[in-house]
Amino acid sequence: MASSIHDLARHLNISIGTVSRALNGRADVNADTRQRVLDAAKQLNYAPNQSGRSLRQGATRSIAFMLQPHPGDLEYGEPFFIPFLTGLQARLAESGLDLIVVMGAPGDYQQERLRRVVETRRADAVVLAWTRREDERIDYLTQAGFPFATLGRSRSGGMAYPSLDLDFEKAGADAVDRLVSRGHRRIAAIRPSLDLNFGHLFVAGYRKALRRHGIEVDPGLIAEGFINEAGGYQVTPRVMLAKDRPTAIIFNNDAMALGGCKALAEMGIRPGHDIAVIVIVDTPLCRYFSPALTGFRPALEPMGKRLAEMLLASLPAFAGPEGTRIMREVWPLELIARDSD
Amino acid sequence: MASSIHDLARHLNISIGTVSRALNGRADVNADTRQRVLDAAKQLNYAPNQSGRSLRQGATRSIAFMLQPHPGDLEYGEPFFIPFLTGLQARLAESGLDLIVVMGAPGDYQQERLRRVVETRRADAVVLAWTRREDERIDYLTQAGFPFATLGRSRSGGMAYPSLDLDFEKAGADAVDRLVSRGHRRIAAIRPSLDLNFGHLFVAGYRKALRRHGIEVDPGLIAEGFINEAGGYQVTPRVMLAKDRPTAIIFNNDAMALGGCKALAEMGIRPGHDIAVIVIVDTPLCRYFSPALTGFRPALEPMGKRLAEMLLASLPAFAGPEGTRIMREVWPLELIARDSD
DNA sequence: TGTTGTTCCGTAAACGTTTACGAGAACACA
DNA sequence: TGTGTTCTCGTAAACGTTTACGGAACAACA
Numbered sequence: 001m002a003s004s005i006h007d008l009a010r011h012l013n014i015s016i017g018t019v020s021r022a023l024n025g026r027a028d029v030n031a032d033t034r035q036r037v038l039d040a041a042k043q044l045n046y047a048p049n050q051s052g053r054s055l056r057q058g059a060t061r062s063i064a065f066m067l068q069p070h071p072g073d074l075e076y077g078e079p080f081f082i083p084f085l086t087g088l089q090a091r092l093a094e095s096g097l098d099l100i101v102v103m104g105a106p107g108d109y110q111q112e113r114l115r116r117v118v119e120t121r122r123a124d125a126v127v128l129a130w131t132r133r134e135d136e137r138i139d140y141l142t143q144a145g146f147p148f149a150t151l152g153r154s155r156s157g158g159m160a161y162p163s164l165d166l167d168f169e170k171a172g173a174d175a176v177d178r179l180v181s182r183g184h185r186r187i188a189a190i191r192p193s194l195d196l197n198f199g200h201l202f203v204a205g206y207r208k209a210l211r212r213h214g215i216e217v218d219p220g221l222i223a224e225g226f227i228n229e230a231g232g233y234q235v236t237p238r239v240m241l242a243k244d245r246p247t248a249i250i251f252n253n254d255a256m257a258l259g260g261c262k263a264l265a266e267m268g269i270r271p272g273h274d275i276a277v278i279v280i281v282d283t284p285l286c287r288y289f290s291p292a293l294t295g296f297r298p299a300l301e302p303m304g305k306r307l308a309e310m311l312l313a314s315l316p317a318f319a320g321p322e323g324t325r326i327m328r329e330v331w332p333l334e335l336i337a338r339d340s341d
Numbered sequence: 342m343a344s345s346i347h348d349l350a351r352h353l354n355i356s357i358g359t360v361s362r363a364l365n366g367r368a369d370v371n372a373d374t375r376q377r378v379l380d381a382a383k384q385l386n387y388a389p390n391q392s393g394r395s396l397r398q399g400a401t402r403s404i405a406f407m408l409q410p411h412p413g414d415l416e417y418g419e420p421f422f423i424p425f426l427t428g429l430q431a432r433l434a435e436s437g438l439d440l441i442v443v444m445g446a447p448g449d450y451q452q453e454r455l456r457r458v459v460e461t462r463r464a465d466a467v468v469l470a471w472t473r474r475e476d477e478r479i480d481y482l483t484q485a486g487f488p489f490a491t492l493g494r495s496r497s498g499g500m501a502y503p504s505l506d507l508d509f510e511k512a513g514a515d516a517v518d519r520l521v522s523r524g525h526r527r528i529a530a531i532r533p534s535l536d537l538n539f540g541h542l543f544v545a546g547y548r549k550a551l552r553r554h555g556i557e558v559d560p561g562l563i564a565e566g567f568i569n570e571a572g573g574y575q576v577t578p579r580v581m582l583a584k585d586r587p588t589a590i591i592f593n594n595d596a597m598a599l600g601g602c603k604a605l606a607e608m609g610i611r612p613g614h615d616i617a618v619i620v621i622v623d624t625p626l627c628r629y630f631s632p633a634l635t636g637f638r639p640a641l642e643p644m645g646k647r648l649a650e651m652l653l654a655s656l657p658a659f660a661g662p663e664g665t666r667i668m669r670e671v672w673p674l675e676l677i678a679r680d681s682d
Numbered sequence: 683t684g685t686t687g688t689t690c691c692g693t694a695a696a697c698g699t700t701t702a703c704g705a706g707a708a709c710a711c712a
Numbered sequence: 713t714g715t716g717t718t719c720t721c722g723t724a725a726a727c728g729t730t731t732a733c734g735g736a737a738c739a740a741c742a
Contacts, residue, residue: 002462004728015692020730030690047460051395052728055697060392067423067442079420082408089444098463101408101442103430119388121343122439229629258629265631285626288570288599290606345698356722361700371720393698396727 003044012040023048054121059317062098063088063308064123066110068130079283080300081129084151087304088127095312097124110137118146125311127151131163132195149311151303152197153328162310162327164303168198168280171296171333172205172250173212175278178294179248179341180213184276187215188239188246190256192227199227202252202280221246225256232259240267248276248341254283257293276341286338293340296333303331344385353381364389395462400658403439404429404649405464407451409471420624421641422470425492428645429468436653438465451478459487466652468492472504473536490652492644493538494669503651503668505644509539509621512637512674513546513591514553516619519635520589520682521554525617528556529580529587531597533568540568543593543621562587566597573600581608589617589682595624598634617682627679634681637674644672 005023009016014033021029022037040046054060065085067078089099100123104113114137117123124147128137131152138157141148149162172189179187189206192199207217220242225231232251236259239246251257257279261271271277272291279286282295310327312318319325346364350357355374362370363378381387395401406426430440441464445454455478458464465488469478472493479498482489490503513530520528530547533540548558561583566572573592577600580587592598598620602612612618613632620627623636651668653659660666 002460005730006728016729017693017731018691020728021691024730026731028690033690045460047457049396049728050461050463051392051401052697053730054392055390055396055699055727056729056731058697067426078423082419085408085444086447090446093446098457099444101444103426103440103442105431105434106427116388116439119343119386120391122391229625233629255625258626262629262631262633284570284596285599288574288603290603292603346700347698357699358701358723359721361698362721365700367701369720374720390698393727394700396697396729397699397701399727 002049003046004049005046007044008037008040008046011044012036059124060122061096062100062123063092063125063127063311064117065099065101065127065129066104066113066117067101068104068106068110080281083300084129084304087301087306088308089304091305091308091312095318111140114140118144124317125149125315127307127311131197132156133197133200134195147311147315149307149314151307153201153330154197159328160326162307162314164307164310164329164331166198166281166298166303166333167330168201168333169205169208171280171335172202173209174205174296174333174335175250175280176206176209176213178335179250179276179278180209180215182276182341184248185215186218186221186244186246186248188221188223188242188249190223190225190232190235190239190249190251190260192231192252192256193224196227199252202250206250218242218244225259227253228255229259229262232256232261233263234259236260236263237267240264240269246275248278251277251279253281254279254285254293254295258285258289261289272340278341280333282336287336289340291340292338294338295336297336298333299331343390344387345390346387348385349378349381349387352385353377400465401463402437403441403464404433404466404468404652405458406440406442406468406470407445407454407458408442409445409447409451421622424641425470425645428642428647429649430645432646432649432653436659452481455481459485465658466490466656468648468652472538473497474538474541475536488652488656490648490655492648494542494671495538500669501667503648503655505648505651505670505672507539507622507639507644507674508671509542509674510546510549512621512676513543514550515546515637515674515676516591516621517547517550517554519676520591520617520619521550521556523617523682525589526554526556527559527562527585527587527589529562529564529583529590531564531566531573531576531580531590531592531601533572533593533597534565537568540593543591547591559583559585566600568594569596570600570603573597573602574604575600577601577604578608581605581610587616589619592618592620594622595620595626595634595636599626599630602630613681619682621674623677628677630681632681633679635679636677638677639674640672 005016005019008019019037022034092099104110126148129151131150131154135154135156138154142157153163153165191203194200210217221239223235223238225235251260269275279293279295282297286293286295314325346357346360349360360378363375433440445451467489470492472491472495474496476495476497479495483498494504494506532544535541551558562580564576564579566576592601605612610616620634620636623638627634627636
């Protein structure tokens with residue numbers, strides 16, 4: 001089954017050097033020799049051995065993405081990344097690169113897996129997600145001189161790498177603006193750990209907008225939970241027990257909102273009627289929930305494509321004009337108004 | 342940064358052969374030579390180049406899993422697999438194997454990507470999911486003699502491979518039993534394409550149980566939709582317009598149920614009050630939905646571990662006693678009774 | 683004829699490992 | 713002293729590629 005370049009050479013009675021050159025489209029090979037090689041390759045079902053090629057070229061032609069279940073949540077994972085990965089893979093494939101996703105264990109913060117990928121040279125570059133405010137992965141990669149790009153910002157690594165993020169800060173502010181314009185002044189925020197940079201940004205925007213409207217930020221209206229259904233469920237009652245009850249809640253994401261709405265329902269509070277609800281990162285769940293939840297929709301697949309482009313531009317082997325090396329982009333989050341606020 | 346076995350040898354003034362033997366724990370190397378090598382390896386931050394090793398050994402020490410967004414759904418993907426992959430990766434890591442997930446484009450049915458992985462020898466074995474009733478991927482792999490295992494059954498490939506599946510047929514039947522015992526006789530089923538084997542199995546169990554109870558199967562109460570929120574939303578009204586309205590609906594999975602409940606809500610029908618709802622594959626969403634949805638919970642992470650074990654047992658390099666080669670297991674689905682039925 | 687250039691191809695080294703083979707040293711034993 | 717055994721290590725080949733280099737064949741031109 002496994003036919004090598006030697007098989008082709010023997011079959012055609014030419015040297016392996018010529019076969020390789022023909023396969024790789026080099027100029028110094030006769031046109032019909034090339035054709036014969038190509039035909040034979042098809043006939044013998046030839047495909048280059050990736051290990052041999054990588055070894056010789058010092059490049060694997062593949063990009064690694066690290067996927068990891070939420071800490072504290074082994075039940076279900078993050079559907080968020082699938083469309084992003086689809087876009088990423090599509091663009092990388094255009095340049096002949098494979099995308100491989102390496103799974104990490106739930107708790108280990110990826111450090112070990114990352115080292116393993118880098119040191120055993122399993123990939124030519126890495127794409128990071130779930131960036132933390134201070135992110136040791138980024139420090140490690142910059143210090144090791146290994147190419148990478150991130151989905152999400154961080155303060156680590158001197159920002160000398162391509163990164164693409166969503167404007168969670170603006171979304172947080174927009175959510176507040178919208179609620180205030182509808183008469184709300186007691187607005188709660190349910191967020192994940194501030195260590196997660198998007199959580200930090202969301203709350204930063206939320207605070208800023210409140211102040212702009214002359215509303216004092218009440219710490220009792222901000223609560224932190226695990227970034228899943230259980231987190232929202234546990235934490236939402238806490239803000240509802242504040243002296244002066246909130247009339248609106250902004251949730252970081254769909255899962256937290258789902259858990260939160262469950263808690264509200266158990267307290268006899270109906271989202272969309274008795275309280276306004278907005279979620280920052282919109283998903284199909286928000287759309288099909290009853291009431292349909294107002295949220296901000298990210299363009300995940302285009303983002304995947306774009307980050308691939310930015311990463312490619314930073315790789316010497318693919319770089320275009322020198323000027324376009326490091327890029328940092330922040331994409332807007334589009335408000336989808338529905339029934340919950 | 343990248344230190345090779347030659348660097349170690351030069352540094353210690355011994356031959357690369359000895360270094361390699363020391364690193365690989367072979368017997369014919371002096372105890373303190375080994376210790377010196379190990380120390381130097383740590384000091385020089387040595388990690389074996391994966392390409393070199395694979396090339397020499399003819400094995401990559403990694404297993405591939407194919408992940409692919411739903412056809413017709415580029416918005417969000419399948420969180421189902423994350424805990425499964427976590428279990429898979431954990432068990433594989435114990436045997437020194439890496440798990441890589443290769444992303445496919447949404448439409449391409451994986452055939453091309455699969456060929457690519459196999460022919461370029463990027464992995465030593467493959468794990469397949471979303472098995473179809475007749476699955477050309479399985480045919481291809483068996484015919485190519487490439488090791489693999491599947492999450493889900495199929496009729497393809499002569500069953501000469503390890504596979505692990507959930508008992509969707511029994512779950513379908515159990516759901517019917519439960520509903521009948523609560524007085525329902527008009528029970529609808531919302532399913533995905535019958536080509537997806539779990540969809541087929543679920544409906545088979547549903548039909549069988551109905552007949553056992555002497556209830557005629559009404560084709561008007563079975564509807565097919567995309568296996569996502571939109572699918573459930575589109576298709577649910579169809580069964581509700583049957584002459585003799587159903588009093589209960591069984592949904593294939595959470596996303597379809599979410600869409601279906603939305604459609605019901607718009608018709609003024611309240612799940613748990615006006616109609617009973619059960620979903621086959623339970624998720625946290627079911628638990629936190631209002632009303633909480635009765636469903637059947639799979640043990641995803643243990644399943645990942647188990648399938649890894651079965652796959653390992655089928656690989657010559659890892660096989661234990663010869664007798665334990667091909668295994669096929671079907672795991673039960675545990676009913677979680679909640680408020681929706 | 684001699685020189686120069688072009689086109690095409692073969693040779694061989696190199697990438698970083700693992701491993702079969704053999705050899706030197708040390709030791710045991712008669 | 714001679715023989716055999718054991719321990720330890722070095723040598724070199726091999727895995728499947730890519731590619732620098734050089735050479736053969738031929739054409740063009742003076």
